[in-house]
Amino acid sequence: MNQPQHVAIIMDGNGRWASGRGMPRYHGHRVGAESAREIVRTAGELKLKALTLYTLSGDNFKRSKRELGFIFALLDHYLLRERQELQKNGVCLRVIGSIERLPPKTQSMLQETEAYLQAGKGMVLSIALDYHGRSEISAACQRVAELVATGAMQANEITDATVANQLQTVALPELDLLIRTGGEQRISNFLLWQLAYAELYFTPTLWPDFRAADFLVALEAFGKCERRFGLEQVSMTTGSP
Ligand code: IPE
Ligand code: IPE
Ligand code: MG
Numbered sequence: 001m002n003q004p005q006h007v008a009i010i011m012d013g014n015g016r017w018a019s020g021r022g023m024p025r026y027h028g029h030r031v032g033a034e035s036a037r038e039i040v041r042t043a044g045e046l047k048l049k050a051l052t053l054y055t056l057s058g059d060n061f062k063r064s065k066r067e068l069g070f071i072f073a074l075l076d077h078y079l080l081r082e083r084q085e086l087q088k089n090g091v092c093l094r095v096i097g098s099i100e101r102l103p104p105k106t107q108s109m110l111q112e113t114e115a116y117l118q119a120g121k122g123m124v125l126s127i128a129l130d131y132h133g134r135s136e137i138s139a140a141c142q143r144v145a146e147l148v149a150t151g152a153m154q155a156n157e158i159t160d161a162t163v164a165n166q167l168q169t170v171a172l173p174e175l176d177l178l179i180r181t182g183g184e185q186r187i188s189n190f191l192l193w194q195l196a197y198a199e200l201y202f203t204p205t206l207w208p209d210f211r212a213a214d215f216l217v218a219l220e221a222f223g224k225c226e227r228r229f230g231l232e233q234v235s236m237t238t239g240s241p
Contacts, residue, residue, distance in 0.1 A: 002223045004176035006050040007043065008191055008198070011036060013182030013206030020206075026070040031208035033074050037082065040125060042212040044089045046219070050124045050172045052096070054190050058132035061101060072106045079113045090122030096168040097131030124172060133192035140166035169194055177222045179215075181207045199225050 014028030021027075036053060043051045056071060086093065093114050099107045110129075143166045147153050153162070164170065175194040180186075183204040187195065201218045203210070226233065 002225075003046065003048070003219065004199075004222050005048065005173040006052070006175050007048060007177045007179065007219075008052040008054070008175055008194075009039065010054045010178070010180040010182075010188060010190055011207040011210075012180060012184060012188075014208060016182065017206040017208040025067060028206075028208055029067075029071055029074055033078055035207055035210050037078070038211050039215050040082075040086075040091070041089075042215055044091055044123050048123055050126065052126040052128060052169070052172070052175070052191070054128045054131065054188075056097075056129045056131070057189060058097070058130050058135065059189065061130065069103075072103050076106055076109045079109045083113055083116055086117055086125070087120065090120045091117060092120030092122070092124050093117045094124060094126045095129055096126050096136075097129045099129060101130050126169070126172070128190070131190070133187075133189040136167055137163070137193055164193070167193060177201060177218070179203070179218050181205050181210045197227065197229055199227070 011032060014032040015025040016028070017031065018025050018028030036055075040051060040053075055075070061068065095110055095114065099110055102110070110127075140163050144158055144162055147162075148155050148158075169175075169191070175191060175198045178187075178191070178195060178198045179201045181203055183202070183206075185202045191198075199222050201221055203214065203218070205214055228234075
């Protein structure tokens with residue numbers, strides 16, 4: 001079966017999972033963190049090259065201080081608790097987006113954990129925090145404009161690769177598969193450039209319920225896709241064009 005190298009996930013539905021049970025939203029985040037742990041472990045075991053998790057969007061900063069505080073505390077807890085196992089499994093951790101608006105404790109926890117896992121030669125786990133796909137592209141454009149302004153390149157030499165080289169995902173393989181849980185069929189400003197040829201998998205399952213078996217179903221669906229990258233269909237047996 002065709003296995004993706006790079007999978008990204010929009011982990012949505014924590015709030016609805018909790019309110020459906022008459023519980024406060026934070027409970028959904030707590031159980032959702034367990035799903036994240038299980039999916040990271042499974043992805044590592046399957047030897048995926050890269051897993052990118054949409055953990056907090058730039059727009060999520062509009063949520064209440066209380067909810068955000070809970071999410072950051074949960075992140076601190078997991079970074080500390082999972083470090084050793086991630087290291088044992090050769091996982092390398094990176095943050096995409098920005099840590100500037102995060103509480104100082106979470107910022108240092110992320111920096112320490114990135115340093116701790118820096119030598120990992122296995123899967124690259126990217127956590128998107130305060131991430132904003134359009135801003136990632138406009139920041140890349142600014143840096144390309146600087147290259148042109150300083151004479152390092154000419155405007156007519158700018159290619160797709162020039163822009164891609166300025167994105168935070170530069171070191172990662174092409175994105176093969178995007179999974180979104182929680183039933184919405186939208187991208188919510190995630191990896192806009194990188195999604196160019198990715199397969200999209202939407203499931204109504206809410207993130208706290210999305211576990212290893214559900215992940216395998218998504219990977220299986222990917223395995224059945226014929227990716228054409230603009231070429232003609234090759235699996236038809238009906239002869240001439
Ligand atoms: C995703 O779940 C987690 C974050 C955005 C932090 P939500 O909190 O968006 O859950 P719903 O979509 O309201 O159910
Ligand atoms: C997307 O979920 C962001 C994350 C899962 C981190 P949202 O719940 O914020 O997205 P919208 O608001 O439904 O588009
Ligand atoms: Mg949501």
